[in-house]
Amino acid sequence: IRCSTPTPVARVSQYACQRRTTTENNNKILTDAFEVLAESYELNQLEGPCLAFRRAASVLKSLPWAVQCLGATQGLPCLGEHTKALIEEILQYGHSFEVEKILSDERYQTLKLFTSVFGVGPKTAEKWYRRGLRSFSDILAEPSIQLNRMQQSGFLHYGDISRAVSKAEARALGNIIDEAVHAITPDGILALTGGFRRGKEFGHDVDFIVTTPEQGKEETLLPNIIDRLKEQGILLYSDYQTSTFDISKLPSHKFEAMDHFAKCFLILRLEGSLVDRGLNSTEGDSRGWRAVRVDLVSPPMERYAYALLGWTGSRQFERDLRRFARLEQHMLLDNHALYDKTKKEFLAATTERDIFAHLGLEYIEPWQRNA
Ligand code: TTP
Ligand code: MN
Ligand code: MN
CATH class of the missing domain: 3.30.460.10 (Beta Polymerase, domain 2)
Structure with missing residues (x-):
């Protein structure tokens, strides 16, 4: 298959906080597939592989062009053997058998349904699944299940709050x-x-x-x-x-x-x-x-x-800001503060720009943080 390679681009960073990612996603078919895998691993509480697929999806989201052949992904960070095999499969057949299998899996479907309720996390969903429950009516009809206040509201307003x-x-x-x-x-x-x-x-x-x-x-x-x-x-x-x-x-x-x-x-x-x-x-x-x-x-x-930087997200962007701070700058970042471990001091900031500057990062606008 002939494939025009994209115009040479600057090296893509492994850190989302060094990439500009708008809401325009040129690789949605691929990133949707990666996200199904990430979700599946998350529901099975396998954090490592889940993060690997989220990172891969995030890299492709930042590209200003659509990946049209595997060769075009050469030099991109965070793409392992598994993700490359998926890309190849999806480019060739339009979909991935592995992803299709997960999507039609009863356990995946049920855990996804249960965690879509406000107040229900992977652990509760798993507990209900192991008890043989498969639907909302199963849960609501089960006398031994005590829903907490959050979950009760989650079910009560399910239709509304599951709509965008x-x-x-x-x-x-x-x-x-x-x-x-x-x-x-x-x-x-x-x-x-x-x-x-x-x-x-x-x-x-x-x-x-x-x-x-x-x-x-x-x-x-x-x-x-x-x-x-x-x-x-x-x-x-x-x-x-x-x-x-x-x-x-x-x-x-x-x-x-x-x-x-x-x-x-x-x-x-x-x-x-x-x-x-x-x-x-x-x-x-x-x-x-x-x-x-x-x-x-x-x-x-x-x-x-x-707080503003921490709550603006995306979650992937936040994760990489912290990872970048820790690994590249020997600093600790969270929603409250930035601590410089070398200087042993907290760094004051009144704007997000101050924080990016402390971290030695180019400023990334909120609308470029959709990693
Ligand atoms: P969300 O509202 O979960 O996500 P979102 O606004 O990016 O996406 P959506 O459009 O689906 O709502 O979280 C927003 C940010 O807030 C996210 O970066 C994580 C952060 N956050 C905290 O830092 N602490 C918290 O306790 C919570 C609940 C969120
Ligand atoms: Mn929120
Ligand atoms: Mn939100």
Whole structure:
């Protein structure tokens, strides 16, 4: 097969934080396949191979051209024998037998279905699967299963929260949160983060950072917002986690994925989202509202830049920022801080640009972080 090699490009870095990845994916057929494998490994709690496939997918997502022959992938990082065999197979036949096999596998399908419920992770899904449960009705009919509050809400609002949130809906929610924040404190700060900050058209939730310049006041911000949403009658579910952040305890032994800021995982009732259902919807459903997942995190102002960088994602971009910091700069990065192990000091930052500069990285815009 003849294959025109792409115009010579600069070396592609093994680190996602040294690549610019927009929402435009020229290799979706390949990356979708890799992601099925990554997901399958994740559901089987095999972290190593899962990460390998996520990394491979991430590299292909960053390419400004479509891979049309295996030769074109020469010199690209993070592509092992397994991924190369898959690429070859998909380029030749249009699909991969291994991927098809996983997609039709009962265990994969069931675990995927169970983990699609808000509050159900791979471990719970596995437990239910091993008990012989295969469907939602199996779970709901099983008397020995005690669903926690999160899972109960997950089932209750399943239809709504498993449907993608649009940009327009994210904007409408932004207005609601903005109104709440400023009613509580006029100097309150609200920033959209997560996938929508990266320019995605759709998301599984909407993520915001809320804070205030007044030191310590951010502690009461979330409880106040939650109370207000409750009074407005739009709070369908709330899981508030108080701050366990303690600056004096940094650097923590382990710079973790989960941060210690006050945060809440919400389900809100969004009115008037009829438009987004499509006007010629065949469902007899015309209630005029939908449930939406919203995440709020509330760091102290001096941690704002780190929190914003950490919550903007993508997860793969975050992983590689940390890996790059550790392996290339001998630094520790998490959602709270950046610690220089050589100088034995924390590096202050008021903007994301400061953090990239500390790390010796070129600045990558939020919309280029879709790794
Ligand atoms: P998500 O909302 O899970 O992902 P997303 O916004 O990139 O994608 P989607 O459109 O599907 O919602 O997480 C957003 C970022 O927040 C992600 O980079 C991980 C980060 N995050 C934390 O750092 N700590 C947390 O406790 C949580 C829940 C998320
Ligand atoms: Mn999100
Ligand atoms: Mn989120």
